[in-house]
Amino acid sequence: MTVLIRILKFTRSLAPYYAGIMIAAAVVTAAGLAVPFITGRATDVISGALGNAASGGGAAPDVVSAAIGSVILLAAALLAVSLIEAGVGNLGGYWGDVMSAKMRTILSTRYFEQLLALPQRYYDNELTGTIVARLNRSISEVTNFMKSFSNMFVTMMLTTIAVLAISAWYYWPLAVLLAIAYPVYLWLTALTSRKWQRLEGDKNGHVDVASGRFAEVVGQMRVVKSFVTERRELSAFSERFRSTEALTDEQSKHWHRMDALRQGVLHVIFFGLYTIIFVRTVLGFFSLGEMVMLVQLMSMARQPVTSLSWVVDTAQRAIAGSKSYFEVMDLDPASIDGGGSRPVALEQGNEPGARGESTADPESVSDSTPEPAVAFRGVHFGYDDDANVLSDISFEVAPGERVAFVGESGGGKTTLTNLLMGLYGVRSGTIAVAGSGSALDSLRREIGVVFQEPALFSGTIAENIAYGRPEATREEIEAVARRAAVDVFVQKFAQGYDTLIGERGMKLSGGQKQRIAVARAMLKDAPILVLDEATSALDTKSERLVQAGLEDLMVGRTTLIIAHRLSTIAEVDRIITLRNGRIDEIGSPAELAASGGIYAELLALQASPAKSDRKRLRELDVVG
Template structure:
């Protein structure tokens, strides 16, 4: 189970409304708008509370007056007063709705941006334990829950709190005996509501976790849909997703059932309290203790109090759900990358003929495999302008070297220097700007060909992009696309062949023009003709810079200045192609298998 899921399951029972305090840093910049929304909310609540007073005047003075003329004039005045109350309520409610809805949308957008930006800065170790679908679920589903609460539920809760307290105060002032009995009954409502609320809170968090499970499965399968289809596993994956969806539905059903019971209990109990208060009021009118208008005012205030309690019960459920969502988002924001920026970054010296690189005594194992060393006592030196090839069987640690150079991971022992400066003393941005990477699995973004190449250097002109494409022998096939460089390449470059994707990836690195170039099986996806063309382009691109090449196909590294042979995370041989073949070691055996096979 992913680490975040484990944390979520452990923390689920502890989720509480206090978790919403994590939203304050996102609310604080909009204090002025919050105060404006609260002002309109208060005015709307006061307008609602003024309605029973206007109604009492209508009944006692507009309907009870004996003279017909006086009654007609009184009716007009009181109806105008009622209309004024209604107009004020409409105006203030509209302003409140706009203010709080804007706030909810703004805060949820800021929260999504913050979480996404934070996740982008995590080291690859984070993704060893966390599924991408889980992160996407939190960025989308959980922020939507927060938006609903900030932009609606909290406003409703505050408004009904003001109305409920105001109605209760007015009832205490105008009918203390009746209100004392109603309050006693409402206390009996609150205690069971607390019990049900705790169950709703736990089930809300569990429901959000199960929805995240479905997102994780969907993201994983859709990213590998061709493999799923080639192995005819559509049915199995459909059943697996359906199982996760059913689990999410079952948890949501339990949450909804408990919440429905909570709502039913509160509404029934508060309605009974209202009827009891109404019964007491009618007895007071019959006894002549209060007027009919007074009774009408009391009835409306009791209705406001009861409806406020009912709405607050609904809002409380939303708040509990949002607390779970906020807690999950705060867990993401609380994660810290294992690759820390240096407190006082050192600058890298200027280079003219490529960067110098040195690895000394490197010991490293991946965090997910602590007992299995990836590199042991590893030493490597790359002089400025030199091309060094790393070769060896799969699992020898070649790609791990590149991961450490880019500081995706931190070695447990040893030092790595770039141009004489330890890379852990250099800011990540400065370090990675010095390095160009062409990975084994070329990455194509959902954009056109021009923007995919320009990703290497966003400020590059169109002509510079075209020149990089020509150097990578990509210009011709791009020009033949339906819209040339403006052609949308599809998600993950599905409209291109493997070789075409790789050439765009190489053009991107050439455009970046770094002093250190890392080629991780850069020609592995090319056919023989394309490989020769790209190899020629790379030889031109490598001039004047240092290059570290990883290749299983030894034909691509024969002209390297040095070849470093690795096995089980160690350097076992070093030399040129001719020297290593003559030595008759591991390289010679690998070469024999490839060239003779």
């Protein structure tokens, strides 16, 4: 019931549909209840006419005519009732279909909205496929249940109340037996559902994990095939579903064992009901028509009870499915986020922090430092409860300055950019960004990013370029495409910029995807640019083309570069080297080349012909 109430609260805008469906169900139920009375009356009219004929040696013509007229009217009444049932029933069914579709839209949209609001930490620990499977399974089960429940609830309630009242009117022991049947059946159903729900939850867990892995494998099929792991993946996938078979076996045995008990109890009670009706008819307390009417009512009384079994089954699936749905909906983004401060606006007149004095030449920093575009001041950060990844990070980047970050793999370079974009909160210290405003949205609008992995979406080339500015004109899209050398390969496609690139740009090469990513950042035209190893995965030819686009993109922008290839940072203004999560040196390329620090070591390793030095360079995840 709690789940039902929550769903109704989530979908309160559908109240007119709920009301319409219930009114239609009430009309259909009333029409159905009229049938026993009509057939009972018809039975009495016919039996009366036959009785007169048998006792008098033949019925008088006027009696026969009256009987025929009555039964024709009663037949017409049955026709009218049937037409009402068909018409209003289908109208209610139509409302139910529309309500179900609208409910799916509401629940799916709310789920997606919640996912978009959850912080990056949530996605660090969740399988994408599991998230998608939860959407498909949970919402389907909930909407199917609500559609059935809204159609059947009023029918069951009105039928139950009406049958109890009519039975009590004719003979109160009938109502007493029915009043016993309903709660006993409900109690046995409740006993059944406890274990059933637990087993259903276990099954859903296996299905979600299998579905999550399925999505991963489909998305990484080239890796699976190249490592010849098809059989292993299939075996693990099959094992999950075999586990659901064992759970289903236990679940089904329990359900049908309890259902046999419920049905047996129900049959015994209805045996008593029919016996009472038949005996009292023989004793003359009920007419033949009343007997027929009461027998039909008892059959109608069975329907809510037996339907209850089906409703409970779908309700259990909905409850089990909705648990995972509401687990996500109940997540508090703030608690998952882990706290910590995000970047704040850098106001004019702030007291400058340590811009980052070069260890090579402290005198190289001017006293008249302009207001920075980006400032890290005493920043400490670590993931979850782990040790700090970054410790006491302090530096400033002037407007229009190009700064590269160099260090060993895992040294915290990419983490710096994640903190700059507010994907995680720092444990202590502050990050300030000029013009960012107070909200994360305004911060991220100030920052353009080109990642190592282009991360394109299915759709056209034009749509991907305009992802950050969907309102951009075709002329603007093509202009940045030319600057990023996208037009070089686009003109080879028959559909040009309207070419569909497939999921994650599977139809394009790495260099082509990266050039689209550069064009996307160009069109965004943000004042701060982050290049997160943007050319490290490219071949030499592709790197030259992308690098040319990046050089154009960096003009007039404050640029932070995560360096993988040393050749890409020779022209930066300053280099910041990281060692063990701390800043080791800050200075120009020329200064750090002579300082004997990490950058100088990497340059020496790059120039060395020795295999051991080249191996060491690869271990540091840096190439020349």
